[in-house]
Amino acid sequence: MNLFADIRTQVIADLNAMVEAGQLPEGLNFDNVTVEPPRDATHGDMATNAAMVLAKPAGLKPRDIADALAARLASDDRITAAEVAGPGFLNLRLSASLWQGVVGSILTTGTDFGRSTMGKHKKVNVEYVSANPTGPLHVGHTRGAVFGDALASLLDFAGFDVTREYYINDGGAQVDVLARSVYLRYLEAHGQDVAFPDGTYPGDYLVKTGEALKAKVGDAYVGKDEDVWLLDVREFATEAMMDLIRADLGLLGIKMDRFFSEKSLYGSGLIEKSIKSLDDKGLIYEGYLEPPKGKMPEDWEPREQTLFKSTEHGDDVDRPVKKSDGSWTYFAPDIAYHYDKVERGYDLLIDVFGADHGGYVKRMKAAVSALSDGKVPLDIKLTQLVKLFKNGEPFKMSKRAGTFVKLSDVVKEVGSDVTRFVMLTRKNDAPLDFDFDKVLEQSRDNPVFYVQYAHARVNSVLRKAVEAGVTVDDASLANADLSLLDHEAELTLAAKLAEWPRLIETAARANEPHRIAFYLYELAGEFHGLWNRGNELPELRFLQDDQKVSQAKIALARAAAVVIAAGLGILGVEPAEEMR
Numbered sequence: 382m383n384l385f386a387d388i389r390t391q392v393i394a395d396l397n398a399m400v401e402a403g404q405l406p407e408g409l410n411f412d413n414v415t416v417e418p419p420r421d422a423t424h425g426d427m428a429t430n431a432a433m434v435l436a437k438p439a440g441l442k443p444r445d446i447a448d449a450l451a452a453r454l455a456s457d458d459r460i461t462a463a464e465v466a467g468p469g470f471l472n473l474r475l476s477a478s479l480w481q482g483v484v485g486s487i488l489t490t491g492t493d494f495g496r497s498t499m500g501k502h503k504k505v506n507v508e509y510v511s512a513n514p515t516g517p518l519h520v521g522h523t524r525g526a527v528f529g530d531a532l533a534s535l536l537d538f539a540g541f542d543v544t545r546e547y548y549i550n551d552g553g554a555q556v557d558v559l560a561r562s563v564y565l566r567y568l569e570a571h572g573q574d575v576a577f578p579d580g581t582y583p584g585d586y587l588v589k590t591g592e593a594l595k596a597k598v599g600d601a602y603v604g605k606d607e608d609v610w611l612l613d614v615r616e617f618a619t620e621a622m623m624d625l626i627r628a629d630l631g632l633l634g635i636k637m638d639r640f641f642s643e644k645s646l647y648g649s650g651l652i653e654k655s656i657k658s659l660d661d662k663g664l665i666y667e668g669y670l671e672p673p674k675g676k677m678p679e680d681w682e683p684r685e686q687t688l689f690k691s692t693e694h695g696d697d698v699d700r701p702v703k704k705s706d707g708s709w710t711y712f713a714p715d716i717a718y719h720y721d722k723v724e725r726g727y728d729l730l731i732d733v734f735g736a737d738h739g740g741y742v743k744r745m746k747a748a749v750s751a752l753s754d755g756k757v758p759l760d761i762k763l764t765q766l767v768k769l770f771k772n773g774e775p776f777k778m779s780k781r782a783g784t785f786v787k788l789s790d791v792v793k794e795v796g797s798d799v800t801r802f803v804m805l806t807r808k809n810d811a812p813l814d815f816d817f818d819k820v821l822e823q824s825r826d827n828p829v830f831y832v833q834y835a836h837a838r839v840n841s842v843l844r845k846a847v848e849a850g851v852t853v854d855d856a857s858l859a860n861a862d863l864s865l866l867d868h869e870a871e872l873t874l875a876a877k878l879a880e881w882p883r884l885i886e887t888a889a890r891a892n893e894p895h896r897i898a899f900y901l902y903e904l905a906g907e908f909h910g911l912w913n914r915g916n917e918l919p920e921l922r923f924l925q926d927d928q929k930v931s932q933a934k935i936a937l938a939r940a941a942a943v944v945i946a947a948g949l950g951i952l953g954v955e956p957a958e959e960m961r
Contacts, residue, residue, distance in 0.1 A: 382486040382494070383882035384479060385427065388459070389416040392429050392913040395453040404449050405439055405531035416473075418880060425464065426876060432469035443469025447639035472624035480875035481863040486860035487878060487940040492947040499889060500540030504648035507533045507723050507731035510630070511548040515559045515624040518787035521735060525764045525812065526788075526955070527804040530635045532762070534951045539889035545638045551619050552714060558582065559622065564602065566591025567614070571603055590621045629689075632792045633801060634953050641721075655720035655841045656687075656702055656713065657751065664690040664751055670701065689716070694747035694755075716748045723753045731892060736810075739763055755825055762894055764809045765925045770816040795820055798954045802829040804902040805898040805952055806897040823960070825909075828902045832945060833957035837906035838912060839891055839942035840958050842923045842935060849924060851931050860940055861932035868921060870914050874907045881944050894951065901948045908941045 392414060399405045419428040431725060432447035439446065444465065450464035451471055462474040476606070487494045509529020512522045530545070537543045540826045550556075562582040570592045577583040594602075594617055602610040624642070630637070646652055647892040659665050669683045687703035689712075702713045722730055734741065742761045749759040769786060792800050794817060803820050806828055807813045823830050846853045866875065880900070888896035915921040923934045946956040 382483060382490075382888075383497075384475075384483065384879045385416050385776075385883040388427055388473065388475075389414070389707065391454065391457055391459075392416055392431055392450070395450055396435075398433060399446075399449055401801055405435070405441075405446070409435055411435075415906055417883070419472055420572075422873075424466065425462070426475045427473040429471050429473070432465075432471055434877060436469065446881065447471045460727075469691065477867060477872055478864070480872050480879060481678075481866050483875055483879045484863050484937050484940045485859045486865065487943050488855045488936060491855070492943055492950060495885045495945065496538055496799055497542070497882065497886050497889070497949060498540045499886050500536060500542075502540065502542050502724060503727045503728040504544070505536055505731065506546055506725075506727045506729045506767050507536070507733070508546045508548055509533075510626075511550065511733075513550045513555050514555075514619050514626065515555055515582060516622060517625045518788040519816075520769060520788060520791055521785075522766050523633070523788045523791060523800065524767050524804050525733050525735060526630060526633060526635055526757065526762050527801045528762065528809050528894065530633070531801070531897070531952050532731065532733070532892055534953065535825045535837075535885070535897065536892075537887055537895045538947075538951055539885055541889075543731075545955065547640045548718060549619075549638045549642045549644075550642055552647060553711070556615055556619055557611065560611055561607075563587055563590050563594060563618040563621075564610065564614055567594045567602065570595040571600060583814055585590045586625070587618075590618060593621065594618075616802045629788045632789055633797050641718065643718065646717050649733070651721060652709060652713050653719040655717040659689055659716070659722060659748075659751055662751065665702070666690065668699070684947070689748070689753075691747035693745055694750040694813045696743045696747040700744050701745075712744065714749075715745065716752070719745065719749050719759070723749065725755050727757060729828055730757060732759065732761045733809075734761055734763050736763050736765045745877050761891060762809050765812045767815050770814060772819075773819060776817060776818045791815075798833075801828050801953045802832070802898060802949075805895045808893065809897050825906075828898065829954075830960075831909070832901045832949070834960055835908045836942050836945045836949075836956045837958060837960045838908070839938045842938050846924060846931065849931075850936065851924070851928055853932070853935055853939070855939065858932055858936035860935045861931055862929055863936060865930055865933040866937055870911045870921060871934070874911050874937060876940060877904050878940055878944055881947075894921075897948050897951050901952075904941065904944065904948075908938070 393411050396405065396409075396411055396414070400407055400409065414429065414431045416427050416429045431450055432443040435446055436443040447465040447469040451465050454460050454463040459476050459479055460473055461476055464472045464474070467470055507529055509532075510518070510522055510526045512518055518526065533543045533545050558581060562577065565577060565581065566587045568591075569575050569588070594614065597617070602614070605839065656665060666688055667685055668688045669685060670688070672681060672683070684705040686701040686705050688699045689702050691700045692698060700712055701710050702716065703709055717728065732745065742763070745761060746759050749757060769791075799820050802815065802912050803815055819827060820829060821827075823834075825831050843853050866872065876954070884900050885894060888894060911921065923931065923938055925931045925934065942956070949956045
């Protein structure tokens with residue numbers, strides 16, 4: 382049940398009727414006609430921009446279109462008033478029975494209320510985290526992990542077929558550095574004193590890996606040259622780090638559908654095949670790059686390289702795919718990886734990158750555009766930095782992991798639910814302050830608590846109702862006399878619940894799961910507001926002397942809890958049954 386979609390359908394039907402009646406010209410496109418909540422709630426329940434967006438193509442004044450459309454909409458039994466404001470804004474007021482019906486629909490449908498078919502089962506690949514397998518995940522990875530996982534859940538809820546994917550960056554030089562670092566820990570496990578040169582990984586997290594390597598191979602690699610042990614230790618260390626990463630993701634309840642190894646691209650022919658695909662389209666050539674902007678490096682000299690004409694697909698400059706010595710650039714395997722995604726038949730690709738990869742956006746979009754002939758969109762979402770605070774000061778935890786704060790430390794400090802919710806309280810491309818004191822305080826200023834408290838309060842109402850002998854299962858509440866919900870505060874909460882299906886589709890179209898967190902905070906505010914008004918007005922309290930009245934009011938509270946649970950489910954957060 383999507384009231385906004387239903388009323389928009391009526392608006393479009395009335396616009397078509399106006400075309401047939403000669404009030405509007407033929408051939409108008411109604412795609413940009415919207416029905417949404419008005420910016421000012423006092424103006425009505427819904428607003429449509431129909432007159433404003435159609436005026437210019439129709440060659441008419443917005444007010445004239447709005448007046449004619451208002452007359453038609455006013456004849457709909459669901460609409461109690463259609464009021465034209467300003468130059469042609471059209472505000473609608475709806476019958477209370479519609480809002481009351483939303484409550485019944487939620488209780489009948491459960492947490493699937495708002496689930497959409499918008500995605501039409503289109504295949505979407507969401508690639509996120511994809512951290513180098515050189516150690517445990519840190520707090521920066523946490524934000525990308527939570528964002529990507531919530532986005533995948535949102536798209537699933539909106540009707541897409543979603544694959545969650547992790548790209549293992551195990552093909553670069555950093556994995557050789559990891560292997561050398563683990564080898565030093567391996568020697569240490571054999572009782573040797575070791576020093577970690579600059580550029581290696583000195584974190585204590587590799588101690589157990591070194592000990593595990595000793596347990597596996599004994600002293601077989603002690604004193605041996607690097608060419609004897611490097612490949613084996615590299616593979617062993619990479620798998621050990623991926624075990625750590627999987628465990629870290631598990632702390633947040635994240636489970637990937639697929640792990641794709643960069644190393645698997647080499648020797649498979651896939652890099653060559655992807656570059657040939659671009660070459661066959663006339664997009665590969667031998668040439669010279671322009672000198673770097675700004676201060677010229679002393680050792681810079683023009684070298685002929687194999688270049689991709691990425692500028693033909695929106696990039697700023699063409700990009701090298703093969704170096705002058707014939708080896709692949711870092712960009713080449715990324716092209717091959719996305720070529721593989723396109724070949725797997727996805728309708729949409731989404732990559733979640735850290736903010737430090739902003740310079741990679743245009744080239745990757747250009748590559749996917751070229752590989753798919755513009756048929757497969759690539760949306761790249763950048764997640765900005767997270768700053769940790771405690772007691773009002775920047776907070777740095779144990780340095781035992783090296784130079785970073787581990788994901789596991791954050792989760793152990795505040796829990797998975799708090800971590801996930803807080804990571805979604807800002808838009809992904811805005812910096813985020815994570816204050817350990819504030820995220821645990823019990824106040825309205827803490828959105829995690831505020832939303833969870835609303836859900837817990839509803840459960841307390843249900844427990845008291847059962848003690849009072851009121852039947853409160855969802856089926857019984859759905860059949861309650863919901864026309865008894867006639868107070869403005871009750872209808873306002875019901876109207877907020879009615880926004881949920883529209884919010885799902887809006888957030889999914891924009892690939893912005895933070896909108897779910899924002900909505901839940903607003904919904905919790907409406908619920909707490911109704912609760913507090915019940916302290917002043919006894920008739921608004923959920924438990925009344927009349928069981929029928931109690932059931933209607935509890936039905937509204939329970940509907941709020943159902944939507945909160947659905948929203949928290951998308952965010953990967955367990956709804957609180959009671960507050961401790």
